[in-house]
Amino acid sequence: MKQVYCGMAAVIEKGDEILILKRTKERDFEPEAWETVTGRLDEEESPVEGILREIQEETGLTAEVIMPLDTGFFYRGGKEFPMVFISYYCRYIEGEVKLDWEHTEYKWIKLDDALKLPDLKHFHVMLKNLKKIKEFLPENFKYSFSPAIKS
Amino acid sequence: MKQVYCGMAAVIEKGDEILILKRTKERDFEPEAWETVTGRLDEEESPVEGILREIQEETGLTAEVIMPLDTGFFYRGGKEFPMVFISYYCRYIEGEVKLDWEHTEYKWIKLDDALKLPDLKHFHVMLKNLKKIKEFLPENFKYSFSPAIKS
Numbered sequence: 333m334k335q336v337y338c339g340m341a342a343v344i345e346k347g348d349e350i351l352i353l354k355r356t357k358e359r360d361f362e363p364e365a366w367e368t369v370t371g372r373l374d375e376e377e378s379p380v381e382g383i384l385r386e387i388q389e390e391t392g393l394t395a396e397v398i399m400p401l402d403t404g405f406f407y408r409g410g411k412e413f414p415m416v417f418i419s420y421y422c423r424y425i426e427g428e429v430k431l432d433w434e435h436t437e438y439k440w441i442k443l444d445d446a447l448k449l450p451d452l453k454h455f456h457v458m459l460k461n462l463k464k465i466k467e468f469l470p471e472n473f474k475y476s477f478s479p480a481i482k483s
Numbered sequence: 484m485k486q487v488y489c490g491m492a493a494v495i496e497k498g499d500e501i502l503i504l505k506r507t508k509e510r511d512f513e514p515e516a517w518e519t520v521t522g523r524l525d526e527e528e529s530p531v532e533g534i535l536r537e538i539q540e541e542t543g544l545t546a547e548v549i550m551p552l553d554t555g556f557f558y559r560g561g562k563e564f565p566m567v568f569i570s571y572y573c574r575y576i577e578g579e580v581k582l583d584w585e586h587t588e589y590k591w592i593k594l595d596d597a598l599k600l601p602d603l604k605h606f607h608v609m610l611k612n613l614k615k616i617k618e619f620l621p622e623n624f625k626y627s628f629s630p631a632i633k634s
Contacts, residue, residue: 334526335486338567375485378556379567399616400551403569404629405529416489416530418554418569461626465550468619475612478555 337408338373339417340383341455343462344395346424349440350459351391352452356436361409366439366451368458378480379418387422391438392430395422399465399475402458419458421465423474488559489524490568491534492606494613495546497575500591501610502542503603507587512560517590517602519609529631530569538573542589543581546573550616550626553609570609572616574625 344351350368357363371386373379380397387395402419429438443466446452447459495502501519508514522537524530531548538546553570580589594617597603598610 336489336524338487338489373487373556373567375565376556379554381556399612400554400569402626402629403530403551404631405524405527405532406632407634414526416524416567418551457627457629461550464624464626468621468624470619473615473619475553475615476608478553478608480555481557483558 334414336405337413337415338379338382339408339415340371340373340379340386341367341417341419341458342369342383342387342395342397342422343401343419343455343458344369344387344391344393344422344424346440348442350443350446351393351424351429352439352441352446352449353390353431353435354437356434359434366449368452368455376480376482378478380420380477381480383418383420383422390432390434391427393427394425396425396474397422397477398469398473401461401465404457419455421462485565487556488564488566489530489533490559490566491522491524491530491537492518492568492570492609493520493534493538493546493548493573494552494570494606494609495520495538495542495544495573495575497591499593501594501597502544502575502580503590503592503597503600504541504582504586505588507585510585517600519603519606527631527633529629531571531628532631534569534571534573541583541585542578544578545576547576547625548573548628549620549624552612552616555608570606572613
């Protein structure tokens with residue numbers, strides 16, 4: 333068993349809308365495509381700590397993680413880059429969107445509209461699971477998560 | 484950002500009980516402790532494919548993955564072994580338990596009894612999230628998951 337990179341994705345919900353971001357045209361992978369917040373794990377952090385850091389870096393927003401929505405494996409741009417990803421359902425807490433160099437635009441859109449966007453095809457499993465679970469979850473439902481253990 | 488190992492854990496539910504296994508005394512990590520099914524990702528498989536393979540190998544059972552319950556980071560036995568883990572809620576489908584070399588005993592126990600077992604302390608976050616989500620999920624609820632993309 334080899335080591336892998338770990339990537340995270342986040343669908344951030346605010347009221348009845350979710351946040352999508354447009355990738356800059358300089359990005360090596362899928363330039364100018366709409367996506368959700370994504371990022372890679374830093375050293376000695378849990379994936380939940382990692383995605384909250386990425387949300388802050390890429391959008392300036394403070395959010396909380398409700399629960400995971402999908403997990404998977406792919407090669408990000410080549411066989412030397414095996415990646416496991418974990419997608420999370422997150423809830424907006426506070427802040428105004430401030431984009432960094434990775435994105436040029438943002439939109440808050442309805443989940444059903446996101447499911448119609450071809451750009452978001454890599455995120456459809458995550459978004460469909462979100463739609464399915466939201467039928468049953470009470471407001472303010474939230475998992476607890478294991479913190480990173482650094483020793 | 485460094486690469487990590489990816490580990491998975493599974494709480495397998497059958498009726499109102501879950502499966503726990505006792506580690507052999509020869510194991511390098513936590514010998515003779517009770518645990519749930521755990522394992523590490525093989526090459527080119529998704530974590531969901533990996534945990535279903537591990538369930539088959541360690542217990543002989545066929546199961547399905549309902550949804551993830553926890554994610555985290557720890558060092559498995561040393562700094563050279565950084566590990567991200569994903570825990571899953573799984574449902575028994577068929578088969579009789581046949582243990583492999585990794586375990587000497589098994590038990591089906593109630594979730595509330597599992598939460599009282601000190602051996603299972605590393606699994607408490609997962610088990611508590613399971614208890615919480617089960618209040619709301621209808622029978623037969625199940626996520627879809629992204630398959631491994633191998634090219």
